[in-house]
Amino acid sequence: MGELEIKNLTKVFNDDGGDIVAVDDLDIGIEDGELIVLVGPSGCGKSTTLRCVAGLESPTSGEIVLDGTAVTDQKPKERDMAMVFQSYALYPHMTTRENMEFGLKMATDLPKDEIRSRVEETAEMLGISDLLGKKPGDLSGGQQQRVALGRAIVREPEVFLMDEPLSNLDAKLRTQMRTELQALQQDLGVTTLYVTHDQTEAMTMSDRIAILNNGELQQIGTPLECYHEPKNEFVAGFIGSPSMNFFDVELDAADGTPAFVHEGFTYELDEDVYADIEGRGDRFTLGIRPEDIELAEADDRNSISTSVEVTEPLGEVTYVYLDIGGQQYTTTLEGDLVIDPGRPLRIQFPQDRIHVFDEQTGEALRNRSRPADDDVDSLPGFQSANDVEAE
């Protein structure tokens, strides 16, 4: 068992300048064996949430429940959870073996030889057996990271709590460790709450993503749900690389076909799109992902005249930065292209690919239709961990 519930969690810090609501009435239920990634911009409350779950911070209100029992008032070491920190937090004067043994000795009354064999098994699993006699100062960042993981794993906790555990590693090692960590978590089947500000880590590792902003949960769902069916403009803009394009539009439904009007184009709406937004005022935000924009002919309905500002060829795709009504937008075109700046380009937004948000609240009123056979690896910007391994 390792079912973790965060219930109505609120944490307010009292600073000189006043109250800071770091976490605001957060509800997240994590199933046994699930890997949930908490993601969001700097200061959105990720670490505070994790620290409240670990018991390193006491909530202003709300509860942390593990397997049906409230652990909110328990000390960190009484909770059956192991935390891995960004800084690794290894004891510098202890060897790898001693670092790994330490937590076990403190938390359990296992006999010495049992502790020894558990440490050795875990070290072997992580490929660090040859480091058992070394101290942290003699280890590379990646090796220290493995030792920190080993120290958590050897305790065989119900829950792993990980706070940006890979962010001190260089890009290549980070990608490699991401794959390893995910495989390890699946093998061990330990419920994991993982904090990162890196959306690629969130998208590629998680069973579900919880996206926070200003201490509030914006959405929780599978990576593909959050990508294709964002609940609001914040999630739509946060997840995706390059980011979704947004246009402030005004609805003109006075006569003829209802249409969105933006400086630089008029976009006539199909009936089903109009049905989703009818009665919601006349100002909206139109969203479209770069990869959903298509090239168009001059006489295509709703085609938009743009000019190319810059192209960024990346091999299989090229990012093309376009000027529409004096602002810059992005599209991704397949192939290795170089297009001269200033060249006109006609594009269109297929009606089944657009997102529409309430301009005031940001709520998604319509999302693009979900592609039938889709996986995270095929989304632009989220290179598959397996692809990286194969490189």
Ligand SMILES: Nc1ncnc2c1ncn2[C@@H]1O[C@H](COP(=O)(O)OP(=O)(O)OP(=O)(O)O)[C@@H](O)[C@H]1O
């Ligand atoms: N001990 C504290 N005292 C006062 N304010 C705090 C304290 N810890 C966190 N905060 C504030 O609470 C808010 C949330 O901080 P938190 O560290 O949880 O965010 P985060 O999402 O983890 O950010 P980052 O990605 O930058 O680490 C921020 O406004 C932060 O300044």
